[in-house]
Amino acid sequence: MTVVSPLSSKTQGADGARAPGADGxxxxxxxxMAPNGMDRRIEVAPxxxxxxxxxxxxxxxATVIVGVAMxxxxxxxxxxxxxxxxxxAPVARGAFExxxxxxxxxxxxxxxxxxxxxxxxxxxxxxxxxxxVKAGDVIVDLSNTSxxxxxxxxxxxxxxxTNNMRSLELQLERARLDNRRDLVEADYQIQRLARNLExxxxxFANGNSSESDLQSVEDEYTYQTRKHAVLTESxxxxxxxxxxxxxxxxxxxxxLQQNLGIARVNLEGLKVRAPVDGRLTAFNPEVxxxxxxxxxxxxxxxxxxxxxxxxxxxxxxxxVAVGQTxxxxxxxxxxxxxxxxxxxxxRDGNFVVDLVFTGAEPADMRRGQTLQLKLTLGDPTEAxxxxxxxxxxxxxxxxxxxxxxxxxxxxxxxxxLGRRNSRFIEVLDxxxxxxxxxxxxxxxxxxxxxLQITG
Numbered sequence: 001m002t003v004v005s006p007l008s009s010k011t012q013g014a015d016g017a018r019a020p021g022a023d024g025x026x027x028x029x030x031x032x033m034a035p036n037g038m039d040r041r042i043e044v045a046p047x048x049x050x051x052x053x054x055x056x057x058x059x060x061x062a063t064v065i066v067g068v069a070m071x072x073x074x075x076x077x078x079x080x081x082x083x084x085x086x087x088x089a090p091v092a093r094g095a096f097e098x099x100x101x102x103x104x105x106x107x108x109x110x111x112x113x114x115x116x117x118x119x120x121x122x123x124x125x126x127x128x129x130x131x132x133v134k135a136g137d138v139i140v141d142l143s144n145t146s147x148x149x150x151x152x153x154x155x156x157x158x159x160x161x162t163n164n165m166r167s168l169e170l171q172l173e174r175a176r177l178d179n180r181r182d183l184v185e186a187d188y189q190i191q192r193l194a195r196n197l198e199x200x201x202x203x204f205a206n207g208n209s210s211e212s213d214l215q216s217v218e219d220e221y222t223y224q225t226r227k228h229a230v231l232t233e234s235x236x237x238x239x240x241x242x243x244x245x246x247x248x249x250x251x252x253x254x255x256l257q258q259n260l261g262i263a264r265v266n267l268e269g270l271k272v273r274a275p276v277d278g279r280l281t282a283f284n285p286e287v288x289x290x291x292x293x294x295x296x297x298x299x300x301x302x303x304x305x306x307x308x309x310x311x312x313x314x315x316x317x318x319x320v321a322v323g324q325t326x327x328x329x330x331x332x333x334x335x336x337x338x339x340x341x342x343x344x345x346x347r348d349g350n351f352v353v354d355l356v357f358t359g360a361e362p363a364d365m366r367r368g369q370t371l372q373l374k375l376t377l378g379d380p381t382e383a384x385x386x387x388x389x390x391x392x393x394x395x396x397x398x399x400x401x402x403x404x405x406x407x408x409x410x411x412x413x414x415x416x417l418g419r420r421n422s423r424f425i426e427v428l429d430x431x432x433x434x435x436x437x438x439x440x441x442x443x444x445x446x447x448x449x450x451l452q453i454t455g
Contacts, residue, residue, distance in 0.1 A: 077449040087440035098378035104310030108301035117269035119293040120144035129283040133274040142270040154260040172242040179235035186228040193221040311350040384427040389439030403436035410451040
């Protein structure tokens, strides 16, 4: 709606200013519209200036609500526990016995394994599993055609080389006799020519013989002398060569006989015998069964003496040594043992030690029986102690809850623990004698710093 005003020729502003008309008269302009009728000013609603403070207040309120919800849902570092659900124990000084409980299996003190020296087919079984045997008793008969043929071949080779050696010895003896005969003949000729030469010299000196006859005898004598020297050297060389050849043949025959002896021993090994006196166990061959060389047939155990093979936690690997003592209670009696051997290989978190009895052995122990032992690692010492409990598995011994003097609360505290046995744990730092600690499981409040003990 347009309103004409005679009061002013100026245009009114946003609060109702007037604009001049075409004839110079003032014309009324609606609120929010520019004088030219194209641009328009946007008016801000009065309620908008309260929007931002309202949003900020809502965010703060939501934060408070979430915080309260978290505290009510357990986000706090404090929790209430019933006194009946926790176990409290005192910290006290006492004698710490440095031992570790272990479990062991009864095994024979000595075991000799029974293996097949040669492969073959089982022909006969003489004893059964669990039987007592004496050293040398035949347990199993095996057959092996290849081994038997090998022994026959070795025997043939030995016979051939032995015949060769005998033939060479005969040839050597014959050659020695021939050489001796030649030497005897040569000696005879030299002696005959020496006498003849002596006579020729006398006849020549008397003028009864010519010089040519004398020279002929001298030449014959020189020839026979040189021939004797050659025969002697030839005989010596021939005998030396034949002696070397004979020695080589004898050495060959010796090796063949040694191989034959080994083959015969292997053949004899087809009769499997008990290596020592004892009890045959883990023995189950069947007639007709084929066994390979070195296959395990069973074992012979010492039935009168036993040892205990025990598993020890790898934590104690550096503290267990040969000679340490152990104790066991069996049938109401105590028996002493010592560590005889340690096996450093770790399997499933444990290593194995062998313990032997230092005195009498229990008579009723059975092989494979499991027993509880106490292995002593050191002498008893005075120390600050707390009872061993399930808390150690939850915290690793690095911290625990210390109960306040009034017994109504407990606070988490870092500690340093040392040696541990089945009853007590040594305290190195963080606790004092007379304080109370919680030793029951911590699984329900591992993330808490404080406990309120109620009831």
